Every structure is written in C-alpha cells, then in structure tokens.
Amino acid sequence: MKFKQITTLSLAAVALTASNFAASQTLLNASYDVAREFYKDYNTAFTAHYKKTSGKDVKVDQAHGGSSAQARAVADGLDADVVTMNTTTDIEFLASKGLVVADWAKRFPNNASPTTSTMLFLVRQGNPKAIRDWDDLVKPGVQVIVVNPKTGGNGRMAYLAAWGSVRKKGGTDAQAAEFVGKLFKNVPVLAKGGRDATTIFLQRNIGDVLITFESEVVSVDREFSAGKVDAIHPSSSLVTENPVAVVERTVAKKGTAALAKAYLDYLYSDEAQEIAARHALRPRNPAILKKYAGTFKPIQFFTVQDYFGSLGDAQKVHFNDGGQFDKLYTVK
Amino acid sequence: MTLAFAPAAALVSPDARQRPTRRSPKRVLPGFKLTLGYTVLYLSLIVLIPLSALFFKTFTLSFEQFWAAVSSPRVLASYRLTFGASFLAALVNVVAGLLVAWVLVRYSFPGKKIVDALVDLPFALPTAVAGISLTALLAGNGWVGQYLEPHGIQLAFKPAGVVIALIFIGLPFVVRTVQPVLEDAEKELEEAATCLGATRWQTFTRVIFPSIAPALLTGFAMAFARAIGEYGSVIFIAGNMPMVSEITPLIIIGKLEQYDYAGATAVALVMLVFSFVLLLLINALQAWQRKRSGAPA
Numbered sequence: 001m002k003f004k005q006i007t008t009l010s011l012a013a014v015a016l017t018a019s020n021f022a023a024s025q026t027l028l029n030a031s032y033d034v035a036r037e038f039y040k041d042y043n044t045a046f047t048a049h050y051k052k053t054s055g056k057d058v059k060v061d062q063a064h065g066g067s068s069a070q071a072r073a074v075a076d077g078l079d080a081d082v083v084t085m086n087t088t089t090d091i092e093f094l095a096s097k098g099l100v101v102a103d104w105a106k107r108f109p110n111n112a113s114p115t116t117s118t119m120l121f122l123v124r125q126g127n128p129k130a131i132r133d134w135d136d137l138v139k140p141g142v143q144v145i146v147v148n149p150k151t152g153g154n155g156r157m158a159y160l161a162a163w164g165s166v167r168k169k170g171g172t173d174a175q176a177a178e179f180v181g182k183l184f185k186n187v188p189v190l191a192k193g194g195r196d197a198t199t200i201f202l203q204r205n206i207g208d209v210l211i212t213f214e215s216e217v218v219s220v221d222r223e224f225s226a227g228k229v230d231a232i233h234p235s236s237s238l239v240t241e242n243p244v245a246v247v248e249r250t251v252a253k254k255g256t257a258a259l260a261k262a263y264l265d266y267l268y269s270d271e272a273q274e275i276a277a278r279h280a281l282r283p284r285n286p287a288i289l290k291k292y293a294g295t296f297k298p299i300q301f302f303t304v305q306d307y308f309g310s311l312g313d314a315q316k317v318h319f320n321d322g323g324q325f326d327k328l329y330t331v332k
Numbered sequence: 333m334t335l336a337f338a339p340a341a342a343l344v345s346p347d348a349r350q351r352p353t354r355r356s357p358k359r360v361l362p363g364f365k366l367t368l369g370y371t372v373l374y375l376s377l378i379v380l381i382p383l384s385a386l387f388f389k390t391f392t393l394s395f396e397q398f399w400a401a402v403s404s405p406r407v408l409a410s411y412r413l414t415f416g417a418s419f420l421a422a423l424v425n426v427v428a429g430l431l432v433a434w435v436l437v438r439y440s441f442p443g444k445k446i447v448d449a450l451v452d453l454p455f456a457l458p459t460a461v462a463g464i465s466l467t468a469l470l471a472g473n474g475w476v477g478q479y480l481e482p483h484g485i486q487l488a489f490k491p492a493g494v495v496i497a498l499i500f501i502g503l504p505f506v507v508r509t510v511q512p513v514l515e516d517a518e519k520e521l522e523e524a525a526t527c528l529g530a531t532r533w534q535t536f537t538r539v540i541f542p543s544i545a546p547a548l549l550t551g552f553a554m555a556f557a558r559a560i561g562e563y564g565s566v567i568f569i570a571g572n573m574p575m576v577s578e579i580t581p582l583i584i585i586g587k588l589e590q591y592d593y594a595g596a597t598a599v600a601l602v603m604l605v606f607s608f609v610l611l612l613l614i615n616a617l618q619a620w621q622r623k624r625s626g627a628p629a
Contacts, residue, residue, distance in 0.1 A: 068591070150586035151572075151589055152589075188489065192567055192572065204467065204471040205471070315590065319590065320592075321400075321401070322400075322404065326404070329575050330404075330574070
C-alpha cells in the first residue's frame with residue numbers, strides 16, 4: 001500500500017515536471033562570482049526579449065562560484081547550458097574535455113567575449129603615496145594588495161598586466177620579470193580571491209594600493225566606501241576578456257541548443273551592452289562604450305596575445321608549479 | 333542449594349572447556365557478524381570508497397611526477413606550516429582544554445551551563461565565519477590588533493594567525509574528551525591519597541593525571557587531526573604567502589585551480605598517509621599508557 005502510494009506520487013511528480021518543461025524551458029548559466037548582479041539584470045531583459053520574439057517563456061537559473069571552480073563543476077556533471085566565465089582558460093579546459101566545441105572562440109563575435117574588463121588600481125583617499133602608474137608600485141615602502149595568482153584569475157590578470165606594462169614600454173621579458181619580482185616583494189598578503197582582496201584592503205586597512213578588475217574598482221567606489229578610496233588608471237593595462245560558450249553535452253541532452261545560442265547572442269545586443277556598461281563591464285559596442293566614457297576612461301591597452309601567446313601559454317610559463325611565479329618565492 | 337547448582341555447572345563446564353579449541357568462539361553478545369558486516373559496509377561507503385578514489389587518481393601519475401608534485405619547495409614549506417601549526421595548536425589546547433574541563437567538572441558556579449555550551453560553539457560555527465572574525469579582531473585595525481601592532485606584534489596574516497585559528501577550532505575536542513573521564517574519576521582515590529600524606533601536586537601527578545592521560549591523548553589526536561585538514565578559518569587569517577604562510581590545503585586548491593587534479597590528489601594523499609601514521613602512533617601511545625597505568629583497555 002505504502003509502496004504503491006509512493007510510486008503514484010513520484011509518477012505524478014515526474015508528470016508534473018515534464019509538463020513544466022513543455023510549458024517553459026529552463027536554462028542554467030554557470031558563471032563567476034562577481035557577475036551575479038549583471039546576470040540578474042540581463043536575465044530579466046533576455047526573458048522579456050525572448051517572450052516578445054518567440055512567444056515562449058523561458059526561465060534562466062544562475063549558478064555562481066569561482067570561475068574555475070564553476071568550470072570543474074560543469075566538467076564533473078553540473079548540467080549548465082551555457083558557461084559565462086572571466087578567463088578563457090576555464091572554457092579551454094571544458095573544450096579539452098569535449099564539453100564545449102574546440103573553436104568556441106569563433107562561435108560568437110569578438111573572441112566569444114561580449115564584454116571585457118581591465119586591471120586598475122585602488123588607492124587610499126587623496127593618494128597619499130602618490131601612486132600614478134605601474135612604476136610607483138615597486139617603490140620601497142609601498143604595500144600592494146593582490147590576489148594570489150595560484151588561487152584566483154584576478155591575481156593572474158594583475159600579474160600579467162604588470163608584466164605587460166613593462167613590455168608595452170619596450171622592455172624585455174627579463175626586465176618584466178625583474179619588475180614583477182620587485183612588485184611581489186611589496187605584497188604583504190596574497191588574497192584568496194577578488195572579494196577577499198577588497199576586504200583586506202578596505203576592512204582590514206592593509207596596503208596602499210589594490211590591483212583588481214575595473215568592475216570591482218567601480219563597484220567598490222560606488223557602494224562600499226565612496227570617498228574613502230580613489231581609482232587610479234595606469235598609463236597602460238591588460239584587456240581581460242569575459243568569454244562565453246554553449247555546453248554541448250547539456251544542450252544535446254535537454255534540447256536547448258537554439259535557446260542557449262539565443263541567450264548568448266543577445267549579450268551583444270544594445271540593451272545587454274548597456275546593462276553591462278552599467279555594471280562596469282566594458283561593452284564591445286563602441287557607441288555604448290563612448291556613452292559611458294565617464295566610467296571607462298581611455299587607457300592604452302594590450303592583450304594577452306600581444307606578449308604571452310595565449311592565456312593557456314601564460315598559464316604554463318608563469319603560473320603552473322615550478323613556473324615563473326613560483327620562482328619569485330623559491331629562487332633567492 | 334548444592335543440588336540446584338550441580339547440574340548447571342555440569343552443563344556449562346564441558347562447553348567452557350571446548351571453547352578455546354573452537355574456530356569461531358561463541359560470543360556472549362549476539363549479532364556480531366551482522367553488526368560487523370554493517371560497520372564494514374558503512375565505513376566502506378563513507379570513508380574507504382572516496383579515499384580509494386583518491387589513490388586511483390594519484391596512480392595516473394608516474395612516480396617522478398608524483399614526487400615532483402609532493403616535494404616541491406612550496407609544498408614542503410606548507411607541510412611544515414600545516415603540521416607544525418596543528419601540533420602547536422593541539423598542544424596549547426591540551427593544556428587549556430584540561431583547565432576548562434577541570435573547572436567545568438570540579439566547581440559549580442553561576443552561569444556554568446552557559447560556559448559549558450560556549451565550549452561547543454567552535455564546532456557549530458561555520459569555519460569561514462571564525463576565520464573572518466579572528467582576522468577582523470587581530471588585524472592592525474582590529475579590536476585586539478590595534479594594541480598589539482605598536483609593540484611590533486602582528487598576528488593576522490602571519491603563521492601565528494594560523495595557530496590561533498587552529499586553537500579556536502580544536503578546543504572543544506580536548507574539553508569534550510577529558511570532561512566525562514574527569515567526571516567518572518573516583519574522588520575516593522584522591523581522598524585516600526590525601527589521607528596517606530600525598531601533597532596536592534603528588535595527588536595530581538600520581539592519581540588524577542594517569543587516569544585522564546588517555547583521554548587527553550585522544551583529545552590531542554582529534555584536535556591535531558582536525559587542524560591538519562582545516563581550510564575555511566585559516567585561509568582568511570593566514571596571509572597565504574608562498575613559503576611562509578601557505579597551508580597544505582591551499583596548495584591543493586591552488587593545484588585544482590590549474591586543473592591539476594592528479595597533482596592535487598597526490599598532495600592530499602601525502603597528507604592522508606602522514607595523518608594516518610600520526611593517529612596510529614597516538615593510538616599506540618594511548619594503549620601503552622593504559623597498560624602502564626593498569627586501567628582496563
């Protein structure tokens with residue numbers, strides 16, 4: 001009797017879920033931590049847009065976590081339809097596992113990165129240590145807060161931006177290595193992740209300058225502590241891409257390939273690019289970028305490809321065990 | 333009386349004489365095979381299968397790769413910090429925990445129940461919360477840190493901070509293992525010792541301490557083992573500088589960030605073997621101590 005009841009109940013439950021699927025499709029977007037607010041707004045916009053153009057309802061769920069932790073979760077079986085990350089290596093990893101097509105970067109415009117960001121400095125109000133550019137970070141007595149490149153993409157980008165700033169001025173790799181070595185000598189604490197770094201700098205009051213993503217700098221400046229810190233734009237910095245891709249394994253299983261593509265395509269629309277700009281992510285659309293020129297001050301940019309080949313190559317040379325970053329601490 | 337006894341004895345004695353020669357001795361308590369089977373199954377599901385997955389993942393590495401992963405300078409430095417700080421923290425907790433347990437068992441005072449409940453808080457609190465609050469407290473601008481920093485004492489973001497976080501999470505283990513033993517200790521023995529002319533110190537070292545030493549060792553072992561695996565609270569207070577304040581669990585996370593699953597499991601395996609050997613040693617020490625003090629094992 002009891003068994004029968006349970007079976008009937010679970011059958012009913014299955015029938016219900018099935019009918020739910022028929023009525024509206026769901027999409028799961030696995031994304032990185034600090035993109036939460038941006039995608040919340042974007043999902044609302046996309047749902048409305050999709051309803052208008054196709055007449056169908058869609059529900060977008062979000063899963064957030066550290067970018068590479070998310071990639072590992074997807075590789076281990078998290079049924080995300082799309083991944084929206086902040087480092088290309090995370091999507092390369094999924095491509096190497098066959099979950100994402102090998103030429104994912106060509107499936108959408110601009111290297112499949114609808115938005116970018118860059119690395120900026122945050123200093124104490126009034127800039128007491130007079131930090132204007134990269135060279136000021138290696139001065140004696142300046143304490144720099146940065147994320148551990150071993151544990152966070154934010155830190156890898158800061159490291160590469162520092163290295164590239166030397167190359168941009170015509171320096172050699174050897175000079176860049178020396179510069180980065182000096183910079184990390186000024187680092188008293190290596191933060192675990194982007195938000196941890198912000199907390200150490202603002203709440204614990206440690207360090208004179210924080211190197212982090214522009215989006216983090218702007219949101220800190222806006223919400224956290226307007227008037228306590230100043231944002232500093234160095235003369236040059238690194239373009240960091242926020243790549244997106246469709247997870248083939250999931251969309252094949254759920255039959256959501258078209259929907260997933262529509263979801264990522266719409267990131268390039270004017271509406272989505274505006275939302276991105278409001279969340280301090282640099283839009284690709286030049287007109288909208290110009291419109292928000294107050295937020296996105298022009299900097300001389302260089303890309304990972306300019307000096308490091310690809311992010312995957314940079315990972316091998318600089319951040320893997322025994323790489324350049326390890327040498328900063330182990331070779332005296 | 334004797335008549336009633338005789339047949340019973342006759343019934344029992346041949347059986348008792350046979351017992352040692354039997355292959356599977358009959359036990360007083362029934363259900364041995366069933367419960368042992370269940371225990372083995374349960375331990376396999378919960379402990380052994382996940383751990384064996386760890387072993388198999390490590391086997392995807394050649395020995396050279398394995399060795400390189402577990403013996404690079406950064407990893408070696410992290411072992412020193414993790415095991416050293418855990419050992420120190422457990423040692424501090426043995427002394428402090430004994431004191432807390434002593435106070436809770438031997439004296440009654442208003443608010444005792446609350447103090448008793450406070451001891452368990454480190455069990456319940458999410459470790460990240462503990463780490464963040466300790467950091468906030470001890471950082472240069474924190475409640476405590478602001479008085480220490482002018483004297484050149486910096487605890488947060490230094491290895492000392494790691495020890496403090498580990499002391500925090502390990503305290504309940506010692507208190508909760510020592511407390512019941514102390515409660516059960518026979519007061520008459522202490523009274524007898526006093527009557528026989530022992531000083532208070534002698535009573536403590538000769539009578540009380542031997543009876544609680546095994547429990548203290550257990551508490552030490554548990555606090556130590558817990559500290560070795562601790563990640564959440566330490567990570568916020570450690571500073572995480574390579575070669576200085578990087579704990580081994582962070583190295584594992586770092587390897588996962590590079591998608592180096594095998595390397596991460598290799599380091600985990602080393603930690604596992606280390607911890608297992610240490611726990612075995614402590615257990616052996618405990619058995620030896622019990623034997624020596626004549627307490628039932």
